[in-house]
Amino acid sequence: MKHEPYSSRRQALLRRIGDGIAVVPTAPEHIRNRDSHHPYRFDSYFWYLSGFPEPEAVAVFIGGQEPKSILFCREKNEEREVWDGFRYGPEAAREACGFDEAYPFAEFEKRFPDLLANRGSLWHTLGHDAAWDAKIVDGLNEVRAQVRAGKRAPTEIRDLHQELDRMRLVKDAREIGIMRHAAAIASAGHARAMRACRPDMAEYELEAELSYEFRKRGADGHAYAPIVAGGRNACVLHYVENDKLLAANSLVLIDAGCEVGGYASDITRTFPVNGKFGAVQRDVYEIVLAAQQAAIDAIKPGASFIAYHEAALRVLARGMLDLKLLEGNLDGLIENEGYKRFYMHRTGHWLGLDVHDAGEYKSGDEWVTLVPGMTLTVEPGIYIRPGPDVPEHLHGIGVRIEDDVLVTESGREVYTTAPKTVAEIEDVMRDE
Incomplete structure (x- = not known):
């Protein structure tokens, strides 16, 4: 040692x-x-x-x-x-x-x-x-x-x-190396789950694929209880039962990361059980993906911690208007938090030895300023629980996309590499 x-x-x-x-x-x-x-x-x-x-x-x-x-x-x-x-x-x-x-x-x-x-x-x-x-x-x-x-x-x-x-808030070179490794293992686990997924599988079967890949590649195990949520289960943010069957025309949301040397990775991917996005599923997914990219682009030294959440939020709220989930104007929905019915959490958190890692988010009344070495997650989502005023074709669709990001001297580095675009996901699921 x-x-x-x-x-x-x-x-x-x-x-x-x-x-x-x-x-x-x-x-x-x-x-x-x-x-x-x-x-x-x-x-x-x-x-x-x-x-x-x-x-x-x-x-x-x-x-x-x-x-x-x-x-x-x-x-x-x-x-x-x-x-x-x-x-x-x-x-x-x-x-x-x-x-x-x-x-x-x-x-x-x-x-x-x-x-x-x-x-x-x-x-x-x-x-x-x-x-x-x-x-x-x-x-x-x-x-x-x-x-x-x-x-x-x-x-x-x-x-x-x-x-x-x-x-602990600012990671040193050794910590960064370990976290890159943890992210690589977790990314491979998510890709394995995509390749293995089939209609009528149980959620726990995909969990087993993740566990196998994590341990096979030398991880200590899961960094937290994995979420494998098919269909409407994805609208339950901390769903961990993982015991239902996956329906052919539904999406499955997997939130799972591994731990290496005490350090966590934290990834979420959402993909079609049958390997191909339906038109409505794709519409929702592309909104969340665009929101995530806007958030990642906002991460850089000198930026406020809240800036990347705000960047994601504008894209998500605009998308909710386009999907007819909400009515009104964009600024009004953000000001009155009308979007919270379908997006109720922050866009990310610190990551390190703990999945929700140590470190303040505010200093007094001011949000923390990002500096090189900070590591955080970026995880926007849309969760459409059924309701009388919700278009029926959107009922039960839950999408979250999450990556691990390091603040660098010049901007940011995305640690996690699991397939993420619609084309990438459909390609990897077709290859098996």
Whole structure:
């Protein structure tokens, strides 16, 4: 395991916290049922600073004139390794990850008050994990009880996640490389699903095609619960049952990404189950595709985060008027949000270690300005739920198109390459 880029990130955090102390625990293991666990996934903030993959671990960072980073982790246990696999143990973990010191996880609560004493500030995110909040409060109270011995507790508690969010928002070259790889794998998975799709298949069969391609190409697995939504199911934004049959003349919407090295990809494609768009399906699809292209074109350094949503929104609202879904004038529909009946979400979000990645979207009342290294999704859609005033030929059509985009020095780079135009989709589905 290489120390970089984790060591550099730790040094940046140590400079930021001054004479304070920061505590960053990893995620706990979770029981699925009885003695079976859910697959373990580390906490993103902890991983960002440590690169250490095991549960039962916490990193402590002490600033000041003699800054240092300390890792608490599970002890080496050869008996448990027979059952559960390799464990680093503190000494090997310290060497592998480049921490200054490392101790058994069981010693954290005993050592923490001494580490906490006489620090000016405590950097922790209260409310994120109740169990860790309790450990922090216990440590603070133990230091406060020793005031007559000349010890003092931190007088200020700062939100650590807010500080780390700013760091995580701009990706470094290594992160960009991993995310390109994740996007390439996910793109291949979507192309595979298109080639495999047939009328009367179950949605879960397409999910299986994605899962196979992701794992075959070395991804850790899905980055989130995949959506495979045929027909009217596509009008349910977070549909995850994936258990219905695909009708021949319907569309299927797949929202699925893989995770590689902790980093997510996030792609949505919508395509005809029988391999060829009907005329009405194509009309709706082309509106969403044009909206996505307008949004992508609006992404560049110096642009406001909201600018690409606004660019997509104008195209979508114009399209809703053309389809006779709405009446009125374009500016009025945007101002009164009449479009929200058929398009109710933002055009995208940050992407990284989390699918909805860390980072603020506004600073005060102002939207964040895009800078090189930021990575975001672009995912406009139209979802036409049946209604008495909705043209019947449009009932149940749901279309979303989503790609992952990096802000570059000169504009943007689209990571994801799954077939997207009508011609590309029909060609790949015809080839099988």
